[in-house]
Amino acid sequence: MTALAVENVCKNFGGVAALAGVSFDVNEGERRVLLGPNGAGKTTLFHTISGNLMPSAGRVALFGLDITRLRPDLRARHGLARTFQITNLFPRLTVLDSVLLALGGIDGQRLQLFQPPSRQRTRYGEAARLLDRWGLAGTAERIVRTLSYGEQRQLEIALALAGKPRLLLLDEPTAGLSPAETRRVVALVRELPRDMTILMIEHDMDVAFELADRIAVMHQGRLIAEGDEAAIRANQQVTDIYLGAE
């Protein structure tokens, strides 16, 4: 089944075409990496998929459902979760509160003025397990902005996973991390259930090739290549504009 279908998506900012007709499909359970130099339109594409930006033209479908005009919070209800390239957390809340908010996203359309104690206990248990899994167990009572950058990036992913998404968008999850932290994040992403579809933007070539089933390369708002590791390495155009620049 197709998890995500992007059809001819365009996005213009004034006269600048950030996306000039991008089309691709991601199959259920696939791990797809988006490559491309800065300004290629990768993050803009992410924003149109997550609903933070409306495309100027084209169509986005999530598991067969047209979500092109759907609000971001409703996309989340249909199983979409994302991280942000620029860390987007709750700076003045505790780590535990952040995770509880993420777990509560499933009830995010309702106003929960009262929560039964049993549900509350379940949520605290889930939160503890999630933090444990992401190596953040010791930080539960800390204020988010006092975490190290590496811990914040891990929390960013942990929050996205809290709602057990079917499609996870990761925007440069390893950017700015130390080699050790990068290895840790890569290992954790590898361990995610195989039925979870993942679309990620990644600049680190080794990470990209290690995690991806298939890779799509963007340049100047267009998709210029798509394929597995061998196909991308063999593609002359990709070598010229991206790999060649390294």
Next chain:
Amino acid sequence: MKARVWPFIGAVAVLALLIALPDILRPYYVGLATRMLIFALFAMSLDLLLGYAGLASLGHAAYFGVAAYTIALLVLRAGVDSGIAFPAALVAAAIIGALFAPLALRARGSYFLMITFALAQVVWSVAFGWRSLTNGDDGMPGVTRPYFGWSLDNTTSFYYFALAVIGIAALLLFAIVKSPFGRALRGIRESESRMQALGYNVWRHQYAAFVLSAFFAGIAGALYAYFNRFVGPEYLYVVQSAEALIMVILGGAGTLLGPAIGAALIVFLEDFVSSLTEHWVLVLGVIYVLVTLFAPRGLIGLYVDFRQRRALK
């Protein structure tokens, strides 16, 4: 364990003091304490919006004043029983909030501030201009206090009535900010886009916070109409809205307890300074400047910093 016991002991001590107050103080100061309590609730209601939802309103006097005017109009113009007018006043404040919220929530930051300010000024100008209904500038004297089987006409009995109503309202507010809804508001204050990505309907939460905030401001306004046995357009004026903002900021936004302390302090200072000079607003301005310079997170923020510094030693 210790950290949980002390706040509880503190709360019991404060409650005991509040209950014993009329036996300790002269009636004038019991009246002053009543006003401090009323404005503490008013500041807490604004804090739900400012401190928790992160929306700075400069029009909170609208909901306070609408509730007060509802009581005055129902009692003096329609001959409704003063006690029955009370729930009607709260509903009126909430309805005005429900009508204004969609307009104000189109904007954020200083634009939200300007829209709430403009909307409140519209309400003020109706109260000020519609002389045949509201007596305009002269206001409406003669508002009677409700009668629930015993008279609230003396200072002490009204103090206890206000204490009970404000105590219940404050407990409700604490329950709201501690609920998952309250946590969601703080999340929205910190990052709307993140909350949306997690599946939260941000607008619905902000709307509910706005209406609840108006409702609780209405409780304060209704009590103030009873307390003064009078309503006037100054209840709705921008000075009232600005004072509430300063109360919240002085005490510490986002804590409920802080704004209550800030409100009590401002009301006390206003009373004290007014006996010395008529330039109260000037003094208020100086207080505001000092707080923003030296205690940007309010008195509660100062206290927290003090505790942390001591803990580090």
